[in-house]
Amino acid sequence: MAHDVHTHVKSNIEFEYARRRAANEMRGQVTTFAIMIFLTLIAFTMVLAGFSAYLVIPFILLLAAIQVVLQLYYFMHMSHKGHETASLFLYSGALIAAITVLTFLTIVWW
Amino acid sequence: MSSIAQKKGFGATLWDYLTTVDHKKIAILYLITGGFFFIVGGIEAMLIRIQLLKPDNDFVAAGLYNEIITMHGTTMIFLAAMPLLFGFMNAAVPLQIGARDVAFPFLNSLGFWMFFFGGIFLNLSWFLGGAPDAGWTSYASLAISSPGHGIDFYALGLQISGGGTLIAGINFLVTIINMRAPGMTYMRMPLFTWTTFVASALILFAFPPLTVGLFLMIFDRMFGANFFDHTMGGNTIIWEHLFWIFGHPEVYILILPAFGIFSEIFSTFSRKRLFGYSAMVFATVLIGFLGFMVWAHHMFTTGMGATANAIFAVATMAIAVPTGVKIFNWLLTMWGGSIKFTTPMLYAVGFIPSFVAGGVTGVMQASAPLDYQLHDSYFIVAHFHYVIVGGVVLGLLAGLHYYWPLMFNTMLNEAMGKITFWLFFLGFHLTFFIQHFLGLLGMPRRVFTYGEDQGWDLFNAISSYGAIFMAAGVIVLVVNIVMTIAKNVPVGRDPWGDGRTLEWAIPQPVPFYNFKQIPLVRGLDTYWIEKQEGNVEGMTYAEPIGDIHMPNNSIIPFIMSLGLFVGAFGALYNGEQPWAIPVLGLGLIITFAAMATRSLKDDLGYHIHKEDLLNEKGGKH
Amino acid sequence: MMKGLKKWRLFSMLTALMIFLAGCGDEHLSTLTPAGQVGRDQLNLMILSTAIMVLVIIVVMIVYIIAIMKFRRSKLGEDFIPKQVEGNHTLEIIWTTVPIILLLILTVPTVIATYELADTKGMDKKDENGNKTAVTVNVEANLYWWEFEYPDLGIVTAQELVVPTGEKVYFNLKAADVKHSFWIPAAGGKLDTNVDNINTFFLDFDNPSDSLEDGVFYGKCAELCGPSHALMDFKVKTLDREDFNAWVEDMKASADQAAPETAVAQEGQEIFEQSCISCHAVSGAGTAGSVGPNLATFGDRNRVAGFLEHNEENIKAWINDPQEFKPGNKMPQPEDLPKRNGKELTDQELTALTEYLMGLSVEE
Amino acid sequence: MDLNTKYTPHSWPDHPESATLEGKNKFLGFWLFLGGETVLFASLFATYLALKNRGPSGMEFTTQELFELPLVFIMTMLLLTSSLTSVYAMYHMKNYNFKAMQAWLAVTVLLGAAFLGFEIYEFYHYVHLGFTYDQSAFSSAFFTLVGTHGLHVLIGLGWITLLMLRNTKRGFNLYNAPKFYVASLYWHFIDVVWVFIFTVVYLMGVIG
């Protein structure tokens, strides 16, 4: 029956393995975090350094996109199994979001 | 715990419905409320047609007329068509996929009550100083300058009911993704489930822009913002985009479930498997996808520039292709079948030419330069009533007759059903066909009157007389419903005799836990397969009888929605009444307190025990 | 080949149908009797698309009728179990590609026309003397009335648009208060007058409008703009180029209009100058942006307030109670007019005003 | 499923958030909701971009005059860090370490509250300068976009706090694990939105 939860008691080996895997993963997360901080720093510096807007804007947008991907795939585990539908819908949303922003930038003013 | 309703007192029944989280009862709530609003919207339509019956008529005044059309459009779309569809989805989808319940029974109830209170709030405008009068599209410049509170009622009412819709959409998505019975793969799902799925996805993505648009409108009107005030740097075109980014998918949210209902009916009463099932599924998804790429076809005359117009024109036309695929697959489903002209089938058969006629005028409008002529003329009114009435409403009426025995274990009278059909169908064509020509002859829409000197008298009169037939049809339907309820003759399982999908395999009346044992789905049209193999049970089971987990009833959804309803009055009278802000606060406190109660109090539901299940006789097979 | 032939026949049938329908409508108002090339282009698209659509409908209906006639259970017997067909790839391909082809046939002229109709470059063309060659009209839509300014000619008029025939006339459209939409059905499609920006397009007219029943084309507001949206009509007079030039000169001359001849009209003028002049100009020379319609040509008008028949009775009635005719319009009731101090207009005053207004004319 | 079922670190499932059907539903439903929220924020961003620096003639305030990057940088760091701390919290949930999870959640909430404090200060400061909500289309769009994000932060804080308080005494079970998990998803999403806000609103605002 769907509501039953089949609990599985891990053997010690399994347990240790799971722990280790989790710890490894956590170390990865910290790295991810460091990258995010780094990207943020670059973005702020780029702007403060006062490069040409045509260069900076696409670049910081790219950095933002990378950060989001990091959040989604590492912090929010979107690469894990069981996230297929979730990512399908999230990407559909992102697509519609992109189209919306695009039209507002192009055909709202004359 | 017996599913056969014991005779309960009125109070107890009322309480039961206020607190229910059972999708079958929520379906009935949607049906009643949606039906009520359909009558309200229909009466408004009749007032429109009476006013336009003859030139220079003064049956309703200019300002009042605008309120009537606005409320007619808004009521019909948000408060009648969509909720009625939700009604059928709730009634049929969980049963079609072999689920005991929806994924979020509590949210299901919350969605309904938010819609309910939003709808009531909107309609209270009639009694509290005037209804909204800027059209259902409520274009910003007019809406911002509209005096009185009409537009505020519109924005707040739709905000509340829109929230309910979003919740309902997510609920159906998760239900369909997670709650399918073993064997019910995506490619075995009945088409109604598929269209519910895609329509729900459209809701998920289309309602947020509406939410934002409405908030901007609320802030502008009630809290001093300047989004749409061009003297302050605002821009009214933003509203048009936000509205149509929502508005166009909205029309597919309406039509897709109707397509689903028709798909079920065509294959049932042709006794034949749906022709090109996978193409149908693909077409549904494609329509949903393309539905998001075309909204600006409502804005061809806004002045977006040639390139934007050209792109959106071509994208719009593309939708004709998957829709055509559906039409031809339905035709081929009937082809070679054994067609029985029951009332639902009559509606389905009537739907094809009506919808095709409406669809092809849509493609004509998609041709931007031609739309410069057609836009905001009666041609548009004709187009969308052809697709909406000829598609959605016929679908709803078909669904009503088709699913009535599933929902109530009785059958609407077939003879009266057919009378309703013919009256409604003929009246519909009479009313709206002629309107194409009115548009071509230069009649703009949303005009409260027209002069004698313009040559539109005869066609308008014909159109108005047609509406009388539709009203007569609806009245026969109401009589039919009342008589059926009064007679209350149970019909049992699979009353149409040709049921193919799981919902018809379930005993009647449907037990409150739906399936005693979760079924094992062995193919498309499972029930048909089981019947062909002579299985009297109607289904193969995936599990032995065991305890069933059920959710508890709850009054909290009702209270949460009530809080929003109360709070909306506060927002509405902000800056005008001293009590406004306190009332807004009070409403929000009610809502949040109810929400906190919900999260602090564990609600684990209860179990129906195996022994009780075994003892229960349940419905008849 | 057969198919092409059939389509051709369909085409002529449709054209015939259109002509028949055109008969139902009014020549000055119907999109089916185009007054110029723009309207004609759009009507052609209309005919082409209708032809395609009728073809689609015919095909669907043939399959449909055969299906519901042939496969009735009453004919096949209660027990008949049809074969459970899954689908058919060939058919699927056919009914996917054929519609695509039909749509392509429609897309090509659609896209071409979209760009053509948006081409307003001609607006700024100048002759060797540096004068603009084309007539440009700045249209300002106001709550329930229209103002037409000719920026290059230095004149302005209201409610009645006057344009030359046989050439493209360009329009700059905007709204003064809420969004409206500028539509002359017989001449061609509409374009919105937004509050945020100026929209630009062009129309053209083949013939002078005096041959029409009313001597004018009808113009409409096509965007809901408030209670009197339905009454926000205007009229279009088309003149050949010579007459148009003469009209322009007359308009310019209206700045120094002769005093009214009769005593009654003079009385009217006095009242007008007290109570009305703050909103209504009586000189056609000027620029846009006034509070009320310019009345320079009022005596020549075809309508009062855009839609009432042009006669003295209606003028009086209008001045006496504008809200009765156009609910929500911006002209005050007589007692609220400047310098009236709550006094209504007497019959005599109304007559005087009317006579004065009828005398405002630029035509002989 | 039973609230009283006690787990040991050994019997605690690998994915407690989706071990039950209710959990799975909640998990998926919440992701879908985030898909919808993406479109919601996109609409706000689009509106903001369309109205950026637009106001009545003679408007005083523009992005370049207004925004101060140091403040934004601090806020960004706070929120990014809180994202990491909530990852820690989930790490401990998987490891069946309730106390540690609560502790990390508390840190998350504190960081979030600090962020919110700065934001309130920022708004207060702007209003003080005369850049009020009804000052221009730009001001309305700015406050609405950033304020909606702030509201999300506030809701997130309230939600996580409520969850922590509610469950202090009883520790983990499969009923509340999905709730914690989903709340942390929400928190990450708030961070995702902020990444775009600091990029699109502040950084691009400073550029012009």
Ligand code: HEA
């Ligand atoms: C259920 C509702 C519904 C549906 C399904 C549709 C379907 C379509 N609509 Fe419609 N529409 C509305 C409801 C709907 N519409 C409403 C309410 C409005 C007005 C809103 C307002 O302003 O108030 C509107 C307005 C509207 C406009 C704007 C007009 C204007 O205001 O200027 C346009 C323009 O492109 C349009 C186009 C279409 C198209 C191309 C389709 C297509 O999806 C139709 C596709 C179907 C077919 C084409 C028929 C079957 C196909 C075949 C048999 C295959 C072969 C066909 C060809 C090759 C052509 N619609």
Ligand code: HEA
């Ligand atoms: C789901 C959507 C829907 C539905 C079902 C309908 C149904 C109908 N609509 Fe409407 N309509 C819209 C959506 C819909 N409409 C929208 C969106 C607009 C645009 C609004 C705008 O411009 O902003 C519009 C606008 C619109 C106009 C144009 C108004 C204008 O532009 O000025 C007209 C005019 O004829 C019209 C007519 C009708 C008619 C005659 C029906 C009929 O089909 C109605 C049939 C129903 C009945 C006739 C019920 C009658 C019931 C009784 C008589 C009572 C019996 C009572 C008891 C027994 C208790 N509608």
Ligand code: CUA
């Ligand atoms: Cu102006 Cu309608």
Ligand SMILES: [Cu+2]
């Ligand atoms: Cu559309």
